[in-house]
Amino acid sequence: MKNKKAVQAGGKLYIAGEYSILTPGQTAIIQFIPIYMQAEIQPASTYRIQSDMFPFAVDLTPNTDYALIQETVHLMNAYLQSQGVAISPFDLRIGGKFEREGKKFGIGSSGSVVLLTLKAMAALYDFPLPADLLFRLACLVLIQRGDNGSMGDLACIAYEGLVSYRSFDRRALADQLQDQDFDRRALADQLQDQDLDQVLALDWGYEIRPLSPQLSYTFLVGWTQEPAISRDLINRVRSAIGPVFLKGTEQAVQDLLVAFQEADRDLAWSSIGRASDLLLSLNEVIYTKKLAQLKRAEEGLKVIAKSSGAGGGDCGIALAFEEAAAQEIVRRWQEAGIDLLYSERMGEYDDQPKG
Numbered sequence: 001m002k003n004k005k006a007v008q009a010g011g012k013l014y015i016a017g018e019y020s021i022l023t024p025g026q027t028a029i030i031q032f033i034p035i036y037m038q039a040e041i042q043p044a045s046t047y048r049i050q051s052d053m054f055p056f057a058v059d060l061t062p063n064t065d066y067a068l069i070q071e072t073v074h075l076m077n078a079y080l081q082s083q084g085v086a087i088s089p090f091d092l093r094i095g096g097k098f099e100r101e102g103k104k105f106g107i108g109s110s111g112s113v114v115l116l117t118l119k120a121m122a123a124l125y126d127f128p129l130p131a132d133l134l135f136r137l138a139c140l141v142l143i144q145r146g147d148n149g150s151m152g153d154l155a156c157i158a159y160e161g162l163v164s165y166r167s168f169d170r171r172a173l174a175d176q177l178q179d180q181d182f183d184r185r186a187l188a189d190q191l192q193d194q195d196l197d198q199v200l201a202l203d204w205g206y207e208i209r210p211l212s213p214q215l216s217y218t219f220l221v222g223w224t225q226e227p228a229i230s231r232d233l234i235n236r237v238r239s240a241i242g243p244v245f246l247k248g249t250e251q252a253v254q255d256l257l258v259a260f261q262e263a264d265r266d267l268a269w270s271s272i273g274r275a276s277d278l279l280l281s282l283n284e285v286i287y288t289k290k291l292a293q294l295k296r297a298e299e300g301l302k303v304i305a306k307s308s309g310a311g312g313g314d315c316g317i318a319l320a321f322e323e324a325a326a327q328e329i330v331r332r333w334q335e336a337g338i339d340l341l342y343s344e345r346m347g348e349y350d351d352q353p354k355g
């Protein structure tokens with residue numbers, strides 16, 4: 001384990017099911033975005049952690065800026081020890097902020113940092129870390145920090161692909177940890193080897209399914225260049241989430257899964273449209289002026305567009321069912337000051353020259 005190891009972690013964007021997924025048992029469809037953060041790790045005599053987010057390095061002395069990474073290191077150290085790994089200090093460098101000209105994209109950076117750190121440490125010790133275990137360990141880090149998210153970002157980025165994710169009851173898991181007299185703020189220190197194993201072995205009640213759509217489309221990401229903080233948006237929007245929104249969104253998500261499977265373009269179109277309408281009626285902070293423009297740019301084209309994730313800025317997505325339509329919406333976005341951040345052809349594309 002003397003060598004330097006390099007790992008990476010990507011980003012994610014919601015296609016459908018955002019906000020609804022905060023309620024346990026609801027489903028979301030989340031697309032992996034292969035724009036990566038990188039980490040390099042090697043053994044060292046003392047701990048040294050350096051992220052390009054901050055102009056200084058730290059060891060494991062608690063530091064507010066580095067708390068997320070440090071807590072990940074503590075949890076992973078506890079886990080590795082529980083598995084009989086002899087842990088030792090390392091030098092960890094993290095780079096590749098999800099931003100352009102100092103403005104963040106909003107494709108999932110805090111979750112990515114946790115996954116990246118876990119992957120780096122696993123690589124250092126040549127310790128195999130399957131996607132599901134990676135997901136669970138990352139969830140424990142975020143739940144112990146009191147994160148208010150659904151963990152859907154972790155599911156998608158850990159599995160590195162388009163997934164459907166059914167959420168679990170994070171509060172129940174946190175309570176369970178507390179019931180066992182664990183201090184939530186120091187979960188890693190409190191969890192004895194066996195306890196950590198027990199928690200990881202429980203049925204948390206989520207489901208993560210990798211998807212390979214039979215439907216052909218171009219997936220497009222438009223970036224509004226307006227940074228948004230999901231945590232704050234969740235706090236503003238949460239109280240509006242009710243049974244009508246949940247039922248309608250779940251139906252739209254399930255319909256979209258069928259549409260992917262059965263290559264049903266009309267159903268994909270209508271289900272994403274319904275998911276978008278439900279977001280629009282949920283709270284006015286979601287569709288900013290720019291996101292409304294991003295959506296309106298679909299008019300008259302074989303394209304369906306919507307806000308993605310918490311909204312209030314960041315990114316929107318579109319599924320284009322013809323190459324010319326994809327080009328036209330990108331042109332309209334550019335006119336409105338919306339950057340094409342990423343595009344990917346999915347399934348067998350109709351416009352491809354045959355033979």
Ligand code: PMV
Pocket residue numbers: 012013014017018019020021022106107108148149150151152153230234308309310311314
């Ligand atoms: O804005 P994003 O891409 O971080 O997505 C947030 C999605 C929410 O459902 C609003 C919150 C969550 O953690 O699921």
Ligand code: MG
Pocket residue numbers: 106228230308309310311313314315
């Ligand atoms: Mg966002």
